[in-house]
Every structure is written in C-alpha cells, then in structure tokens.
Amino acid sequence: MSLQFIKRIFTSGVFLISANVMLSVTSAHAAVNIQQWQTSVGSEVYFVENHDLPILDISVNFPAGSARDTADKSGLASITRYLMTLGAAGMTDEVIANKFADIGAVLGGSFDTDRAALSLRTLSSERERLQALGLFANILQKPDFPESVLAREKARIISGLEESSTQPESISNKAFMSALYGKHPYSLDESGEIDTVAKIKKEDLQAFYQQFYSAKGAVIAIIGDLTREQAQQVAELVSVGLPTTPAPAPIASVPAKNQAKEQRIAHPASQSHILLGHTGIKRNDPDLFPLYVGNYILGGGGFVSRLTEEVREKRGLVYSVYSYFMPMAEAGPFQIGLQTKKDQAEAALALVHETLEKFLNNGVTEAELKAAKSNIIGGFPMRIDSNKKILDYLNVIGFYKLPLNYLDEYNKKVENVTAAQIKDAFNRRLKHDHFVTVIVGDPKAE
Known part of the structure; x- marks a missing residue:
C-alpha cells in the first residue's frame, strides 16, 4: 500500500461514510469515553480519544483463535496469525522489522482460544503515523505466508512441542482441557500437536485467512492522540482491504458436564x-x-x-x-x-x-x-492507568x-x-x- 494512497485517504475532502453505515457515537460518561461505530465494510470500531501523549495504539481482533482449528490441523490458527507478521506485500520479515524500527513503531499481537489479534503502537505525528499504518495495513491485508518461513516456523514449533511434552505443567494443562471439553474445539492445544503441525501447508494458511480474517468479523480498537475523524480514517484504512467473506459462525456451545x-x-x-x-x-x-x-x-x-x-x-x-x-x-x-x-x-x-x-x-x-x-x-x-491497558479492555468489550x-x-x-x-x-x-x-x-x- 503506497504512502501516496494512504495520504489521499487521510487528506481527501471526499472521504465520506454514508449515514446508513456510520453508527451514532455512543459514549461511556465517566473515566473512559468509548466511541463506537462501524466501517464501510462492516468492521466494528471502539475508540478512546486521548491526547496526553503523542502516541497511537491500535489492535485488530478476529474470531480466529485455536477454537477455529480442527483436530486434524490443530495449530493452524496460531501459525496463520504469526506468519502474517513474517512476510506481506512482497516484504520479508527482516524488511518489515527494519521499516517499523526506522520510525520507532512496534508491531505486536496476541492469540488465545477465542481471538487472534494484531496490534500497532506508533507516534501520532503524521510522517510516522502514515508510514506505520501503511505497513500495518499490508500485514493485515496482504500476507504472503512464505514457504521458507513456514518450514522454519514449523520446525521451531515442533521442537517446542517436543520439549513441552515432557514438562508437567504442559502435560497437566493439556490433559485437563481434553478431559473437560472432550471433542469440543476448546480442548485443542493452542500450539497444535506435533503430527498436525507437521502437515500444515501454505494453502491451509491462505484458506484459514480468507475464512476467519474477514472485514465483517473484525473488531478494531483504537486509543490515542487522534480526533474522531482521524480515527475513522485509520479504521477505514486497516479494514477496507480485508477479505470480504462472511463473518464466521459462532463457536459451538459447550455440552453440559454430568460426571466426574x-x-x-x-x-x-x-x-x-x-x-x-x-x-x-x-x-x-x-x-x-x-x-x-x-x-x-x-x-x-x-x-x-x-x-x-x-x-x-x-x-x-x-x-x-x-x-x-x-x-x-x-x-x-x-x-x-x-x-x-x-x-x-x-x-x-x-x-x-x-x-x-x-x-x-x-x-x-x-x-x-x-x-x-x-x-x-x-x-x-x-487497571486503566495506561493506554495499553485501556486498549486491552476495548478489545474485550468489542470482541x-x-x-x-x-x-x-x-x-x-x-x-x-x-x-x-x-x-x-x-x-x-x-x-x-x-x-x-x-x-x-x-x-x-x-
């Protein structure tokens, strides 16, 4: 995504969102004033304006946690999220890391049973903000899933799984979740299994991305040194290029447990x-x-x-x-x-x-x-004494x-x-x- 294109989004006088798409501002009238709306492609946005520091924090959450795995491809969800950061729009992981370092921005993310998220912290000044957001949008919208990186990361994950299989904490956690949830996807290990990780292919990552990283399922949390109008532009930038597939169906209900x-x-x-x-x-x-x-x-x-x-x-x-x-x-x-x-x-x-x-x-x-x-x-x-902590709450509230x-x-x-x-x-x-x-x-x- 070119810097010129990003600048047009942020400066164009015709940047408009129709009234039937944009929701009215809803606020929490106390310590944290949360504004909420929907982008033109259906992503939910939760925004807190805070000009105390020249910093912007943004996190994009997807219903793409380990509960979206299947037993025969356990580990696919976590590998997909991680490899998105290791190659995008023709850039290698080294190029991406250097570009973020050059402007003092930090790329991050999180992953659990329900959610997969990618996050960005950058200075709010125009040059740094536009460059950081352009990189961030490419990672979200144009992941490459390079074959060489996939092979490297699969080897690393398998090595970690082999080690964790000997550790009592890991053994007990895996056995507990399996006994508690049976065949429900909550029983699946977030990192996968040695045999399932070994057979994951690039096409699996691409298919998983298209299914679970859709704009309609995305929840965007933003806090920092932006106006409401600027936050709307940021949310559009990171959402418009996401897959247009339908939002994923809810996770299946957990069956009632009736025996020890x-x-x-x-x-x-x-x-x-x-x-x-x-x-x-x-x-x-x-x-x-x-x-x-x-x-x-x-x-x-x-x-x-x-x-x-x-x-x-x-x-x-x-x-x-x-x-x-x-x-x-x-x-x-x-x-x-x-x-x-x-x-x-x-x-x-x-x-x-x-x-x-x-x-x-x-x-x-x-x-x-x-x-x-x-x-x-x-x-x-x-619990709410920093932008990062408030961002975490916005993620939970929105998702x-x-x-x-x-x-x-x-x-x-x-x-x-x-x-x-x-x-x-x-x-x-x-x-x-x-x-x-x-x-x-x-x-x-x-």
Whole structure:
C-alpha cells in the first residue's frame, strides 16, 4: 500500500461514510469515553480519544483463535496469525522489522482460544503515523505466508512441542482441557500437536485467512492522540482491504458436564501438579460478578484467599494454590491448581475438596466480602492507568459485545454483589461431584 494512497485517504475532502453505515457515537460518561461505530465494510470500531501523549495504539481482533482449528490441523490458527507478521506485500520479515524500527513503531499481537489479534503502537505525528499504518495495513491485508518461513516456523514449533511434552505443567494443562471439553474445539492445544503441525501447508494458511480474517468479523480498537475523524480514517484504512467473506459462525456451545473424571499420570518430577475444575461461564454471563468476587475469596485473592490460608499457610501442604474462572465466548473453565510434594498430594487434594465443599455449603462471611470488595475496587484505577491497558479492555468489550459502559459500571457491580448471590451462583454453576481432576507426578501411577 503506497504512502501516496494512504495520504489521499487521510487528506481527501471526499472521504465520506454514508449515514446508513456510520453508527451514532455512543459514549461511556465517566473515566473512559468509548466511541463506537462501524466501517464501510462492516468492521466494528471502539475508540478512546486521548491526547496526553503523542502516541497511537491500535489492535485488530478476529474470531480466529485455536477454537477455529480442527483436530486434524490443530495449530493452524496460531501459525496463520504469526506468519502474517513474517512476510506481506512482497516484504520479508527482516524488511518489515527494519521499516517499523526506522520510525520507532512496534508491531505486536496476541492469540488465545477465542481471538487472534494484531496490534500497532506508533507516534501520532503524521510522517510516522502514515508510514506505520501503511505497513500495518499490508500485514493485515496482504500476507504472503512464505514457504521458507513456514518450514522454519514449523520446525521451531515442533521442537517446542517436543520439549513441552515432557514438562508437567504442559502435560497437566493439556490433559485437563481434553478431559473437560472432550471433542469440543476448546480442548485443542493452542500450539497444535506435533503430527498436525507437521502437515500444515501454505494453502491451509491462505484458506484459514480468507475464512476467519474477514472485514465483517473484525473488531478494531483504537486509543490515542487522534480526533474522531482521524480515527475513522485509520479504521477505514486497516479494514477496507480485508477479505470480504462472511463473518464466521459462532463457536459451538459447550455440552453440559454430568460426571466426574480423574486422570493420574506418572512423571519423574519431585512435585505433583494437580488441576481440578468444571466448565464455567461465558464472558457476558449474568453471574460473572458474583462469581468473580466469590472466587477472589476462594482462591483468586492470593494470600488472602481461603485456599491459600487453609492449604498453604495453616498446613504447609503446597507451594502454590489458586482458582479462577476464565470466561470465554462459550463456557470457559473454572480451574483450581496446586503444586505439592508427591507424598503430600493426596492430603493436599483432599483438603482442597474440603475447603471448596465448605465454601459451597456455607458461603462467604460479610467480613470476607467487605475485604474482597475493598481490594478489588481499590485496585481498579491501576487497571486503566495506561493506554495499553485501556486498549486491552476495548478489545474485550468489542470482541465479546459487552456494554460500552462496562468500565464505568465495573466498581458499582462489584459493590452490589451480596453474600447470598455468591452462594447461589457458585452452587448453580459448579457441581462439585462432576469435577475433572488431573494429577501429573502421581505416585499411584508410577
């Protein structure tokens, strides 16, 4: 994409978006003023104007995470996203890196089960901004997927998979997700498998890109030193050349889990790595805040949580213990994890079950609830104290279609959580007798 073409987009007096395409500005009237609209090709845009620093941050999110893989080509999604940055519009990865370095811009990205994203940070001054955005648009719209780079990266990934196959943390995570999700795509490893990665071809990357990197499925998050008009121009620039295929269909629902499963895996490590849990909640679940606040008390609040107090501090049975809900497009996992000496594994696991059972039966105390709310609300300003952090929230709000006032309402929703709501939500959403348990480094399996 030429610099002259980019300049025409940004300076043309005929740069117009019709009223039936452009949505009205919707704002969150408090700490973060989020504006939202749609580009001429159907991409959703979420923008926060901030002139404190001469910086522009942009991230383009696609429904192209590992849940879009198939069992026979697991790893395709992550390779596609990564190789987009290693060759585009005839430029090699070295040329791309040097061009960004010359103007002080930083190309980044992220990848998880639901999403694939590419991001850019650049100075907002015209020269740097236009050059950086031109490069960024080429990477998004004209990936080359060079054969030599694909072969190199497949070898690197396979080497990493071979190494991770010996590590207890990787073994336990893979076994846990497989046991929890069965044949649902959430069970697939984000990096793929050795045999599936080995057979991925350039044509597979091209087909995946065309299907899942469409303009109609893209969510663009922008924050920084731009006016609304400039942000509209940026969003058009990065979206107009994306594939015109339909937006991908939603991920399949996660089947309800109705029976327990336990897997014990031998490993020579001196520690046992234990994971147990249950399918949890979606990102927009109405129980999210009661479960979030309740889990802070159970195992998400570090040294102030019950699991840490009971299992680590009082009995000294573990090196670490935690719990969390991972809300996703469909029901993400609720997970408890711990590491302990092999000869203490059974005692530690039994105490975790006992602590969870008491939590489900008795709920939380008002003192615990008050302390949890204070800590969560007190730490909230640090979650939005930089453009990068706000950009991350824009990505989540846009991709999961959360309310634009999500950040404004966050503390209020935390404050409104009651002990009764926590007990009710936990008992409805977690069936303790249906938990999946994985123990890697289990003496009984050796």
